[in-house]
Amino acid sequence: MTAEREPAIRCVGGIAHDSNGRLLLVRRGNPPGEGLWSLPGGRVEHGESDETAIVRELLEETGLSVTVGALIGTVTRPAPRGRYEIHDYACQVRSGVLRAGDDASDACWADAAILATLPLVEMLHDTLKAWDQLPRS
Incomplete structure (x- = not known):
């Protein structure tokens, strides 16, 4: 079975910049990419919208509450069974204190x-x- 025919696992990521133009990142604690830095995000759970998944994932991983904006782009990555289809959205932090979690x-x-x-x-x-989303500072 080719990668295109394998099941897509829907995922989301949040692209957030602070008032200084810095980019929000997390170091992955589990595979895939354990130990590497990435955008916060994860799998969309059954019955969840992309927006709900992003709000949940960012709160779990960073302690920050966000407002979800426009879709910035989509990437595909290999998964053990299928492929991750990751939809990355602009996010604006509303509240919270940055801390690693989940x-x-x-x-x-x-x-x-x-x-x-x-x-x-x-x-x-x-x-x-x-996508013109690198840190602005």
């Missing part, structure tokens, strides 16, 4: 200098650059 082992606001030092999940930097 399956994130760390969380941070990254400026361009910090981002350049972090081990990122595959293609994250190039994708954010193509």
Whole structure:
């Protein structure tokens, strides 16, 4: 079975920048990408909308409550059985205190200098650059 015919696992991610233009990132605590930095997010649960999943995932992984905005883009990554179809949305932080939780082992606001030092999940930097979503500071 080819990757295109294998089941798609719907996932979401949140792209948030703070008032200084820094990008919200989490270090993954579990596979895939364990130990690498990525956008916060995860699987959409049965019966959940993308918006509800993003709000839940960001709160669980970062302690932050967000308002979900426009779809920025979609990427596909291989999964053990099928493929992850990840829909990344713009998010605005409403409240909360940044802290790592759930399956994130760390969380941070990254400026361009910090981002350049972090081990990122595959293609994250190039994708954010193509979408004009890199840190603005």
